[in-house]
Amino acid sequence: AQSVAQPEDQVNVAEGNPLTVKCTYSVSGNPYLFWYVQYPNRGLQFLLKYITGDNLVKGSYGFEAEFNKSQTSFHLKKPSALVSDSALYFCAVRALNSGNTPLVFGKGTRLSVIA
């Protein structure tokens, strides 16, 4: 079975500081990994994905994520946080060669960037 863990319900960071939102996963075989962001009362927006290739993936709005196979992690990072980055962030996973099974999402991490 596939699963995603986002160990922090809430992350607080000062504007201009680097931010990290953590994600670990469990799948059989190689994973496809995704990060999405959600603003209040809106749907989720795609940020970035890891399929294969370089372990450091760059995405929208200056975000990046690092895939670490040995630690089964896919942490979201940004070098300098903005107040506008405050939102709910979701990590999602599905297994390679699992057909077209749906993505499994984590419970979300609320990021608060303080001016």
Added chain:
Amino acid sequence: DGGITQSPKYLFRKEGQNVTLSCEQNLNHDAMYWYRQDPGQGLRLIYYSQIVNDFQKGDIAEGYSVSREKKESFPLTVTSAQKNPTAFYLCASTPITGPGDYGYTFGSGTRLTVV
């Protein structure tokens, strides 16, 4: 512009009443999904469909029903058997272009409240 339209944005249901949430996409996507979002629980899969006239149950299908008579439409009915329907409902779609190298496009959601 292409996208997914969910309607209505807000919906109120009386006890014992069935209600239907609309999801329409003009992206020519093959697969469509319904997720339920509750605070602190992330996104949980209700139903999904990868082709017209076919759909599969997700993790929390009890009390819900769907149909997929047209490629662009995937309505969700919340029946009276769903005892705790108050939640934010999200519809998503994706093309099936390969074994996982895609992301989901989400609608803006419907907030359902039992009154």
